[in-house]
Amino acid sequence: MRMIPPEFIVKIDDTCIKCKRCVNECSFGALKFENDRVVADHEKCVACHRCTAFCPTYAIKVEKFPMSFKDNALWGQDILKGLWKQAESGAKILTGAGNDKPYPIFWDRMVLDACQVTNPSIDPLREPMELRTYIGKKPDKLEFWQDKKGDIKLTTVMEPQIKLETPIIFAGMSYGAVSLNVQLILAKAARELGTIMNTGEGGLPQELADYKDNIVVQCASGRFGVDLSYLNSCAAVEIKIGQGAKPGIGGHLPGEKVTEEISRTRRIPSGTDAISPAPHHDIYSIEDLRQLIYALKEATRYKKPIGVKIAAVHNVAAIASGVVRAGADILTIDGFRGGTGASPQVIRDHVGIPIELALARVDEQLRKEGIRHMASIIASGGIRQSADVLKAIALGADAVAIGTAALISMGCHLCQKCHTGLCAWGIATQKPELVKRLKVEEGVRRLVNMIKAWNLEIKEILGALGVNSIESLRGSRERLRGVDLDEVYLDVLGIKPAGR
Amino acid sequence: MFKRHESKDISGCAVVGIMNEKGKTMRGDVITNAIAVMHERSNGLGGGFAAYGIYPEFKDYYAFHIMFEDEGVKDEVETFLQDNMVLVKSEAIPVRKKMSLMNTPILWRYFLEVPKSKIPSGFSEEDFVVSVVMRINIRFNGAFVFSSGKNMGIFKGLGYPEDVSRFFRLEEYEGYLWTAHGRFPTNTPGWWGGAHPFGLLDWAVVHNGEISSYGINKRYLEMFGYECTLMTDTEVIVYMLDLLLRKHNLPQDIALTALAPPFWKEIDEMDKNKKEAMTALRMVYGSALLNGPFSIIISSSNSMIGMTDRIMLRPMVVARKQDTVYMSSEESAIREVCQDPDEVWSPQGGEPVYARLEEKA
The missing domain is CATH 3.30.70.20 (Alpha-Beta Plaits)
Structure with missing residues (x-):
């Protein structure tokens, strides 16, 4: 039967x-x-x-x-x-990729503005259109010193920053969850595009060492592969507290997936289970987080921004404020539609909140407290297209991180079987015969193309909005309107309804 | 009738500024003649003037020009002023009684002193005056402070600028620095406070344009305690200057550059020190960038600065005749009052042009 x-x-x-x-x-x-x-x-x-x-x-x-x-x-x-x-x-039922349940998608209920008559739109083909973005802690003001000749010199000492040529970065996806070829594609594409990729929590494969200026390494609860050289082989270090697809739980890479290579990268014996505990066992409170942030700053001699990634949960705004005050230079908020290599379905589909609402609340809270400049905000978890990027930036994000969209450019068809390790496209698998299906150069070409296309679309919309620089849209919620949203959601998003 | 705008105020405009760098005064009809030439750039829904050097006998006192909707709110504000400052003189702003402009409010001026005892610790005298102005504008419905600087004043109302000038009898005032504004709003405001110039302390701004980055400029200012209640770009510009120059103490050049900074492409080519300074400026003051079309004339007791947005989407012409500097949306306005200037030019987009009062020897 x-x-x-x-x-x-x-x-x-x-x-x-x-x-x-x-x-x-x-x-x-x-x-x-x-x-x-x-x-x-x-x-x-x-x-x-x-x-x-x-x-x-x-x-x-x-x-x-x-x-x-x-x-x-x-x-x-x-x-x-x-x-x-x-x-x-x-x-319990295991699944992969992101939440597929029919929750409202707030991106699709927000529309952007454009100029007509009273202010001119700008043609991005003829005028400069700037997407450059710096990620890291900023001072609240600058000080300058003017010499007798009138030359000006900056006297404020700036905190370390990461320069991005597009406000789109690649989300953390670990070696183990994805194949080495995926990480190679992300690293090469990041270098070509002037952005960064994130190793996830699985350590840094040697093959990526050349790309360290475009890599963010993660320090997660399993501390896989973390040592001094790891922390200094990167543009920034990220403490992963949570993931949008599975807030509040850890991870488990079964022993059969811990191959020789993964064992070397994660610094654990091959064939043993790789367990990421649910919490960091040295972080049971916000003051513990501060200690780890500063331990990492010490280890990196204050030369690299230290980020903290949290899942979007109910009290995200207050938590974010605490994280920023604890010293994080970059705050990544991962919404409940974010992808995963493996997660219990009940968690993926029922825990956490949409990134749109979380982002809006966090940006507003940090502004209210006058600490918005103290950390850059990265929004992730369900960013599907350039329009979503623009809307996230208008809500207040400094940049967005994409994971699933990047994998789709490489061939992912979203069958959601990442957890089986049988990925036919060579993406979420460690089987050599499957991994080799994903051609690195071809993958780089496709991913770079996709982001270049998004960049063009973003410039097109900035031009229509009459601004020639991405920072003039950043946090400018006046350029967003809500459609089919009730007053409560408009209030949470901090936007007006269309027509007003 | 006196409703403030609830949605973003959108308007096109004409601007003029005239300054004598030696401090020689001129009558208000000079600038009136200049702005009147650009009649077609306004539509009768707002005109105004800022004048410097007009109250020499009261030059040590803060001159508040305030509009009131009715006597009731005037009484309340006066009580508030007396509680916080020392009232030296109070009088109606003289107007031509026979002229009637739409929705004319009660227009009054006060000369005030700040008692040292009232200033909270950690506050400067100017911080205190700003807080008084903000409190009046926000707390007292129906009252609005036009200007709050020393030896200067703002005169504005609903009408073409030349009518507003006649209404306020500006030909009777003598000043060394005048700016003027004619509005072309595309919505229909009926509120005098919405006319330009907009001023705070001795800063006044006349502005032509619509700032496409208004939303973030406003939210940025709110982080520093400014409350933008008028929904106008000009208000945002004044507060931004107050923040950058007075609160953050940036050098004037740098503050203006923050409003219309060079492109990254240009910054990348700069020498080390300048590159470092400009990169940091754009990183830290990205939310202060005024993006979209504008040409502005910023005036204070000792300077007049003209500037356009970084790709010059609104016009600005500058001229000089001996010690007098002219700035205008159109050259025609300058030629009307100065037939034979020594030089006339259009500044580059984002490049500030200065006129400065010479230090008295």
């Missing part, structure tokens, strides 16, 4: 030329060659579309399994399937 129906059905029509390419490509074992034809095991298909991408005759169609349930607004199919799975296994 089969209690759970398959999610997809794979149809192979008679245009199949029996080249078997699809069979080789399917890393989930859903396709076999038997009796001189390709046979599908529908239950194993995850709709990653690897087979269809390689079928020379378009003979393969992946469709939703057509099975109707009796309509029930309360007991949806997903719920039923989850219950059957748990009844079978007795385990």
